[in-house]
Amino acid sequence: MRLLHNLWSILLLAIVCTAFYVRLNPKYRKISAPIVVAQLYNNKTRIKITILGQDDGSRRKQKLKANEKNSMTCNIPKLDVNGSDVIKFFSDPSPIHCKQGENWVYIDKDNTARLIPERKGANCHTQAISFETDTRNMIGPKEILVVGKELPHEMAIVTCSDNTTTWEASLLSLRKVKKATKNIQRKRWSVLMMSFDSEQKLNFRRKLPTTVGILEELGAVIMNGYNIVGDGTPQVFIPILTGGTEEELPLTRKRFDNASFVDDVYPFIWSNFSQAGYATLFAEDQSNLGMMNYRLKGFRRPPTDHYTRPYFKQNERMWRTNNVRRVGSDLQHKHWLRYARQFLEVYKGVPRFGLMHHCVR
Incomplete structure (x- = not known):
């Protein structure tokens, strides 16, 4: 009985060894020789790990099936804009209502400063807002605002007053600071x-x-x-x-x-x-x-x-x-x-x- 058990053990060991031999022997593999991809060596444990293998590109030469092509490309999902699973989280905001009265000064389509008719007799002055640092502004001295002209500064505090009331706001109106460059020989995209x-x-x-x-x-x-x-x-x-x-x-x-x-x-x-x-x-x-x-x-x-x-x-x-x-x-x-x-x-x-x-x- 012991002899039979030993024979079975020897046979099983032979099968395992044969499988490993077939797996590792180059002539049984699709590539001609094992390729060393990386070697890792640890001085403390004296362990050396060699990683073998390569992609020989053979599959790339074959025609891919349609489902394989789809799995290898970036398919952008087409989602319903008003899908039932998300639309419940959205609502229309209420209109913004300003409690104070109309601005006394406005910038018209020609970039000039205008007074509204109800305040045409008001006296106004401006103060330039300019960059000192990213954390601190410079505020300039008061200057008389000439109605019907461009706002004298791109960014300005505007203060107006009549006999009874004072109004103040900061206004923004772009002013050209750079002339056309003469050495541009052809039209360029903006x-x-x-x-x-x-x-x-x-x-x-x-x-x-x-x-x-x-x-x-x-x-x-x-x-x-x-x-x-x-x-x-x-x-x-x-x-x-x-x-x-x-x-x-x-x-x-x-x-x-x-x-x-x-x-x-x-x-x-x-x-x-x-x-x-x-x-x-x-x-x-x-x-x-x-x-x-x-x-x-x-x-x-x-x-x-x-x-x-x-x-x-x-x-x-x-x-x-x-x-x-x-x-x-x-x-x-x-x-x-x-x-x-x-x-x-x-x-x-x-x-x-x-x-x-x-x-x-």
Whole structure:
């Protein structure tokens, strides 16, 4: 009985050894010789691990079945804009109502300052708002506002008074600061990027169907396959504006003593446009959540020809809120879009690059 048991053990061992021999012997494999992919060696344990194997590409030469092709490509799901599983989470916001009266001063389509008829006898003066640092503004001396002329400063505090009442607001009106570049020999494309914070493609289609319809009618390219490459506004825009991620670029997080200002170390694309003769603009409508300021150290100097951060810092201070939805009696988003139109019109004939990021929601 013991002899029979030993014979079975020897037979089983022979089968296992044969299987390993067939598995490891090159002549029984599809490739001619084992390829060393990597070797790992640990001095402490004296263990050496050799990883063998390769992809010889033979499957790539074969025709793939339809289901294999589908599994190897990026298939963008077509989701229902108003799907029953998500539509319950959305509602239409109530209209914004401004409690105070109409703004005394407004900027007309020709970019000139005007008084409303009810206040035509008021006396007004302005004070320039300008960049000192990304955390501090400079406020200029009082100057008389000449009605019917351009606002003397792009960003200004305007104060008016009549016999009984005083009115004050901060106004924004784009003024040309860069002449057309003479060495541009051919017409160049202008670039205007308008972004909306915390917005997704489906909700854009859901809430702005008229805008989407106009874009499609104009033949706009809708990048349905676009996805963000990181979580958060800086993680989205740093690669777009510099070609690198925050981790790949020099340290700019303001909580570190050795952090750099972003414009000292980031290769922003608007610098390339500026060197090519473009007028440039970078604008955000909420200063405390600025994409280069919330966690990062911000800018040492204004990064572009037009930079709206000082204006919105003053506006937020004036209205004592970081989410300003109106400028006096004007809705903030209309004020914002008018500024975008001014940028395109004032520099007509000059190539333009602009990024306007809409934070307030």
